[in-house]
Amino acid sequence: MDQLKNLIESIITRVNVNLHEFVDVGPHLRTIVSQENLSSFYAFYGLTPTHPLHFKFSESCLSGTYFLGKCEVTRSVLYKSDIRGDELKRKGDVVKFEDMELKLYNDEFIAIRDSFLIKTLVHNKSHDPENLEKFAIRNTVALHWANIHGAPMDGCFLEPFATVDLTSAHNCAFGTHSYVQAGELSHTYVEPGRIWVKAEGAFEFDYKFPREILDKYVKYEPGKPPTGKMLDYVEERKADFIPIYSSVTQETQLNVPGSASLSPYAVVKGNCSVDENVLVCQRAYLEEASLGQGANAQENCYIVHSRLDGMNVTAHGGKIIHAHCGPNCFVGFNAFVHGTPENPVQVGKGCIIMPHTIIDADEPLEIPDGTLVWGFVGSKADLERNSIAISRLKEFSGETTFGDMSFSGSGKAFVDAFAHRIQHILEENGAYFESGDNGIGHAQQNNEMSFNIVQPYPDGPLKGLYPTVEISPAHLDMF
Amino acid sequence: MDQLKNLIESIITRVNVNLHEFVDVGPHLRTIVSQENLSSFYAFYGLTPTHPLHFKFSESCLSGTYFLGKCEVTRSVLYKSDIRGDELKRKGDVVKFEDMELKLYNDEFIAIRDSFLIKTLVHNKSHDPENLEKFAIRNTVALHWANIHGAPMDGCFLEPFATVDLTSAHNCAFGTHSYVQAGELSHTYVEPGRIWVKAEGAFEFDYKFPREILDKYVKYEPGKPPTGKMLDYVEERKADFIPIYSSVTQETQLNVPGSASLSPYAVVKGNCSVDENVLVCQRAYLEEASLGQGANAQENCYIVHSRLDGMNVTAHGGKIIHAHCGPNCFVGFNAFVHGTPENPVQVGKGCIIMPHTIIDADEPLEIPDGTLVWGFVGSKADLERNSIAISRLKEFSGETTFGDMSFSGSGKAFVDAFAHRIQHILEENGAYFESGDNGIGHAQQNNEMSFNIVQPYPDGPLKGLYPTVEISPAHLDMF
CATH class of the missing domain: 2.160.10.10 (Hexapeptide repeat proteins)
Known part of the structure; x- marks a missing residue:
């Protein structure tokens, strides 16, 4: 040594x-x-x-x-x-x-x-x-x-x-x-x-x-x-990776469409499904997870007892547990969206869960369509404080606080930058792939x-x- | 392609x-x-x-x-x-x-x-x-x-x-x-x-x-x-290698002494044992095999329902089945020593089974100590024809035939060359290892x-x- x-x-x-x-x-x-x-x-x-x-x-x-x-x-x-x-x-x-x-x-x-x-x-x-x-x-x-x-x-x-x-x-x-x-x-x-x-x-x-x-x-x-x-x-689920790293090649029971890719170094447990143009990276963890068309799970993502409706981005380290995400949701880096069977989390269409957001539901939570969420959210009251309708933010310009967050500048520029970025990530991941080289991205290129x-x-x-x-x-x- | x-x-x-x-x-x-x-x-x-x-x-x-x-x-x-x-x-x-x-x-x-x-x-x-x-x-x-x-x-x-x-x-x-x-x-x-x-x-x-x-x-x-x-x-036993190649690391149930090495890419089936200074290479196949001190099994060797008493060399591709080899036997490249439960093969101390020899016993065979065997041997009569006491060959000089083999020159030079070679192989394999660098060879060096x-x-x-x-x-x- x-x-x-x-x-x-x-x-x-x-x-x-x-x-x-x-x-x-x-x-x-x-x-x-x-x-x-x-x-x-x-x-x-x-x-x-x-x-x-x-x-x-x-x-x-x-x-x-x-x-x-x-x-x-x-x-x-x-x-x-x-x-x-x-x-x-x-x-x-x-x-x-x-x-x-x-x-x-x-x-x-x-x-x-x-x-x-x-x-x-x-x-x-x-x-x-x-x-x-x-x-x-x-x-x-x-x-x-x-x-x-x-x-x-x-x-x-x-x-x-x-x-x-x-x-x-x-x-x-x-x-x-x-x-x-x-x-x-x-x-x-x-x-x-x-x-x-x-x-x-x-x-x-x-x-x-x-x-x-x-x-x-x-x-x-x-x-x-x-x-x-x-x-x-994460630690409690670590052992599930051991058989994966012990084998040179993996067989999956999952039916993976030709336009999607599931890394052999990802864990798949229970009843899971992946749709067309889905990308599941190495070290992702799926359990009772359903990933709709163009959805993705990057490295160190945990999608557990959850459904992503389609065109969802789950950035590196994002965790979604006992949650349902409507279409076009974005869950940022290292975000922890933690529902339970009693207190599930419902994320509406087109929501943005900011990077590093911690949602740990003490009661059932429903995040309305088109909401931006940040910081810590344990209850409906927290959600009220640490979220804003994207349409409302878009109209804001100046300097203020929203809940515990301070914001200055153009809300529109902020929202547009995010929208542009999410669009770009979906493109890179191959979420819009049709055929040939048309929209080809990671989901298709990692296939072989x-x-x-x-x-x-x-x-x-x-x-x-x-x-x-x-x-x-x-x-x-x-x- | x-x-x-x-x-x-x-x-x-x-x-x-x-x-x-x-x-x-x-x-x-x-x-x-x-x-x-x-x-x-x-x-x-x-x-x-x-x-x-x-x-x-x-x-x-x-x-x-x-x-x-x-x-x-x-x-x-x-x-x-x-x-x-x-x-x-x-x-x-x-x-x-x-x-x-x-x-x-x-x-x-x-x-x-x-x-x-x-x-x-x-x-x-x-x-x-x-x-x-x-x-x-x-x-x-x-x-x-x-x-x-x-x-x-x-x-x-x-x-x-x-x-x-x-x-x-x-x-x-x-x-x-x-x-x-x-x-x-x-x-x-x-x-x-x-x-x-x-x-x-x-x-x-x-x-x-x-x-x-x-x-x-x-x-x-x-x-x-x-x-x-x-x-x-060989083909009938091919499937036994599949799990070995599918895993990155292997665990063996076999008790391998610190001075011996068993390749993780070898098959071990049934009740096997390996003694001190034993070398088992990748792609070797052991089943109900016992390898005595300093014995070895090279690539593509099959040692099945057999016992090697010690200091035995089994050269690349040698196969020993339902046989007992006394100490210091040499079984050459691609030799096929094929006994059955009914017709086992007994190879005496210090025998040399020439490379490519095919022994396929139709009756129980006993090869006396210090015998050189070559060619095809199915019966006692074949063995009589295609073998010679090493001591007798050593005394021969000139040109003659022994059974179906023709020989010319010095029997002593031939026997000495073989003896020297076997000695060298045992040394290279680490059969004489004692401690430290003393006699170190493949068996010890392949260990880690x-x-x-x-x-x-x-x-x-x-x-x-x-x-x-x-x-x-x-x-x-x-x-």
């Missing part, structure tokens, strides 16, 4: 150079995952006929991590993370910046270096016009169930359940269960439970979970895995995927480290 | 340039394995703390093939083969040639190029002093259960069950179930069923199976998988092995081809 220990110390030093104003990441990292666990799991990467392919791993531990698309990992520890390079920009793509048009010389790739990611999702692409071909994550630490989404990182620390979305970040710390979408950030500390969406000159949305509520659902003490009700929910498995050195001083591996395409025109 | 088809045609052309005097390999290869099978199985390579590591695969199909040690594969189809680079020479090793001493500049590696190998074992190292650092297999076709053992090949064709052992071969064809150990061969056709051991200026052993007997046990018609009693035996899995493109024009993969060691002193 000596070399693995040395690698971890090396990462700590690199990250601390960036973050010394906020935190020493050493006490956070040294004990949080046992060396035994870091050496016990294989890494796996998806191979399809359609995704650009280039993996290069060196001097790293990749325990339990999944890769797709073009990725390079150097001197890093990735533990049970998902590095999804299926929305990266491609050679020849044109990016607009102000009045300039920039053309990509090469396919973009994800480059992770001197970083430690635990159960973290990395997805989307870099939105930094200064770095078009490289989605870089450098000198960065992300803990359990963090999301790094279209967010290049340089010297950052994400506590458990933190999401950084479409934001280039440099020397920032993101507290537990915080959500940020702010374009660009540097030398900023985002407090635990803060939900912050800001478009410079257009709008700003700000909410902060009360500390005692946050602690009940997700609580983090340095160096220990997080605890709380959301964690318990094989998985390659990389294991660490089983013993000796390199135990837990992976050999240097490079994988590139077979030549198409070699013969 | 287009590219896979093109690859096969490209190999056919290359091999035919070498072999046009003997054979057109096209009709042999085009239909022998379905394109579907070539695209269905993963390749796997072993990773340990002790074996030198470097794999480079390109423009190839590796369906179901196992790799260990340093290997390069280019423009080749390897189907369910074993490429075992654990006895390759290492940097700094000194090879003697006549009165010269040659020191290796680099680790030796196996280089396979423009070749098509089916269920073939490649093992040992090049004995060609002109190519010390490269064990090359080029423009070569080998069919089911062939063995390429310490035998660099350039433009060769091996029919099913053929073994080329410690022989550099150039433009040669080896018939079904032929065995050759001849140092160097070129432009030679070895007839089916010929067992030929020759050491220039020392001795020559020559036997040929009667055609009708050979056909009963292994019969080959161009372009079709081989048939016959030996094949039936993890397996990496490479899958082919699942669809599209590259279906069945593997991506370009390069795997090299993690740096030991990076931090």
Whole structure:
């Protein structure tokens, strides 16, 4: 294990150079995952006929991590993370910046270096016009169930359940269960439970979970895995993944239409159904779940005793339990929509459940069509306070508070940005696929995927480290 | 599938340039394995703390093939083969040639190029002093259960069950179930069923199976998988391997001593036992088998309802069924020692069952201690004819026939060469291991092995081809 220990110390030093104003990441990292666990799991990467392919791993531990698309990992520890390079920009793509048009010389790739990611999702692409071909994550630490989404990182620390979305970040710390979408950030500390969406000159949305509520659902003490009700929910279902990871190939009992895809690394329990153009990603969990046409369940989503009517987006880490979602609902990153058989949750058509929202129903809840919901909702009274009709928000302009959330700027710009984004996600996921290349997206492209498995050195001083591996395409025109 | 088809045609052309005097390999290869099978199985390579590591695969199909040690594969189809680079020479090793001493500049590696190998074992190292650092297999076709053992090949064709052992071969064809150990061969056709051991200026052993007997046990018609009693035996047990290949990791019920190794890719059925220093390789099959101290079962060995008393070598493809082997027995490549409950086979202490020997007992057979057996043995009368006391052979010098075998040269040189070889195999396998590095060999070094899995493109024009993969060691002193 000596070399693995040395690698971890090396990462700590690199990250601390960036973050010394906020935190020493050493006490956070040294004990949080046992060396035994870091050496016990294989890494796996998806191979399809359609995704650009280039993996290069060196001097790293990749325990339990999944890769797709073009990725390079150097001197890093990735533990049970998902590095999804299926929305990266491609050679020849044109990016607009102000009045300039920039053309990509090469396919973009994800480059992770001197970083430690635990159960973290990395997805989307870099939105930094200064770095078009490289989605870089450098000198960065992300803990359990963090999301790094279209967010290049340089010297950052994400506590458990933190999401950084479409934001280039440099020397920032993101507290537990915080959500940020702010374009660009540097030398900023985002407090635990803060939900912050800001478009410079257009709008700003700000909410902060009360500390005692946050602690009940997700609580983090340095160096220990997080605890709380959301964690318990996940931990209780962990064993269902074991048979899946033990097999090289899976058979499913589920009838999956040709236009849909169900990852063999997803759990399917009880009576489930998936309709045309549905996407179910690796590490999703379905139990007594019905997914209507064009609906999706991303990584770390739990859809349990629930029905999605169609064209529903469930973003990475979204959990929907004993709930019924009408068509075109959006449930954001790490949202926890937790009904029970006695207190089910009804989400109306076209609702937006903001990222990180915690709905934990103490009584049956009905969310009217076209509602935006945020923050903590346990009762009808909470719902009243922490929600607004989207049509009403759209008409607002200025500065105010809605319930516990403060808002400034143009409601219309905020709503339009969301609507546009949801539309884009549905397109990317292949929800509108008809035939041929018409509307093709992840649901169709993940359909034919094989998985390659990389294991660490089983013993000796390199135990837990992976050999240097490079994988590139077979030549198409070699013969 | 287009590219896979093109690859096969490209190999056919290359091999035919070498072999046009003997054979057109096209009709042999085009239909022998379905394109579907070539695209269905993963390749796997072993990773340990002790074996030198470097794999480079390109423009190839590796369906179901196992790799260990340093290997390069280019423009080749390897189907369910074993490429075992654990006895390759290492940097700094000194090879003697006549009165010269040659020191290796680099680790030796196996280089396979423009070749098509089916269920073939490649093992040992090049004995060609002109190519010390490269064990090359080029423009070569080998069919089911062939063995390429310490035998660099350039433009060769091996029919099913053929073994080329410690022989550099150039433009040669080896018939079904032929065995050759001849140092160097070129432009030679070895007839089916010929067992030929020759050491220039020392001795020559020559036997040929009667055609009708050979056909009963292994019969080959161009372009079709081989048939016959030996094949039936293997085919009937094929399904037992399926669960093994479906799992990433195996648990065994067997109590394996710390000094022994049992590959997770071996079948263990019924009541089996393995003693100290035992080596059981991938694709070995044990059923009601007892392996005494230092015994081994190599690739494609079947040890069924049998007992090996200790220090037994069962070479690649050897099958021992309803038999009891006394200590220090040697059962050669592809030998078929087939007793039944009614007609068991008793092999005495220190016997040598020559490679490719077929013992198919019609009556109970007892082979006395210290006997050399060859060819076909169905009855006591056959055994009388096709065996000799090793002590008697050792005293012979000249030219004669023993039963159906012709022998010339020094019996002592022949016996000594065999004894020396068996000793060497036991050492390599770790049969004499005591503690620390004392006598360490494969049995101990394979003990801690993890397996990496490479899958082919699942669809599209590259279906069945593997991506370009390069795997090299993690740096030991990076931090």
